[in-house]
Amino acid sequence: QKQILPNGFVYVKTVAPNIDVELRYYSTHNFVGDTIIGYKANTLIVTKPTAEALKKVQDELADQNLCLRVYDAYRPQRAVNHFITWAKDLDDKRMKDEFYPEVEKRHLFRDGYIASRSGHSRGSTVDLTIIDANTMEPLDMGSPFDFFGEASWIAHQDLTELQKKNRQLLQSIMQKHGFRNYPKEWWHFTLRGEPFPNTFFDFVVQ
Numbered sequence: 001q002k003q004i005l006p007n008g009f010v011y012v013k014t015v016a017p018n019i020d021v022e023l024r025y026y027s028t029h030n031f032v033g034d035t036i037i038g039y040k041a042n043t044l045i046v047t048k049p050t051a052e053a054l055k056k057v058q059d060e061l062a063d064q065n066l067c068l069r070v071y072d073a074y075r076p077q078r079a080v081n082h083f084i085t086w087a088k089d090l091d092d093k094r095m096k097d098e099f100y101p102e103v104e105k106r107h108l109f110r111d112g113y114i115a116s117r118s119g120h121s122r123g124s125t126v127d128l129t130i131i132d133a134n135t136m137e138p139l140d141m142g143s144p145f146d147f148f149g150e151a152s153w154i155a156h157q158d159l160t161e162l163q164k165k166n167r168q169l170l171q172s173i174m175q176k177h178g179f180r181n182y183p184k185e186w187w188h189f190t191l192r193g194e195p196f197p198n199t200f201f202d203f204v205v206q
Ligand SMILES: C[C@@H](N)C(=O)N[C@H](C)C(=O)O
Pocket: 072, 112, 113, 114, 115, 116, 117, 118, 119, 120, 127, 146, 185, 188
């Protein structure tokens, strides 16, 4: 059941229907290992200018037979609260090997890999990568989405030439269309001049 969104928010499907959506926090394939509270559908919601900027990125990638895959966008505060509760249970390390093998669980917030007040809740931040439009396989970025560690830092140098080229493509096309990156996560971008810079929303994703 779709809801009426707060003013200024849109379903990305209505603006850029070809963007591939794989909301990891709606699935169990994420660093918690469970569906996250507040995600009730694989539905992408962002602010209107963010959707319009994403459409421009998508259109430019489509010309190269490439496509955006979005892993997370608007994130309700209750989902962030779920992350905070999960982080307090230091015995639950189910997903450590895949998502944070080199970082202590108790340091994930301190080290900036997860935020207790996240830009995602303001509706203009996205986690995404580029996929091949034919095979639907993600380009090799040198580390997977939500791999918390130095291999995901933008400045990380221990990468193949192809991985560097793929990261550069993602960084440059996102910057070109108005997004700024986050130095510790190659997949995380926030729209410059976002419309709700001080509001952390809490409606569910459905
Ligand atoms: C958890 C990860 N996908 C992410 O978005 N991290 C940043 C720091 C955030 O939580 O805002």
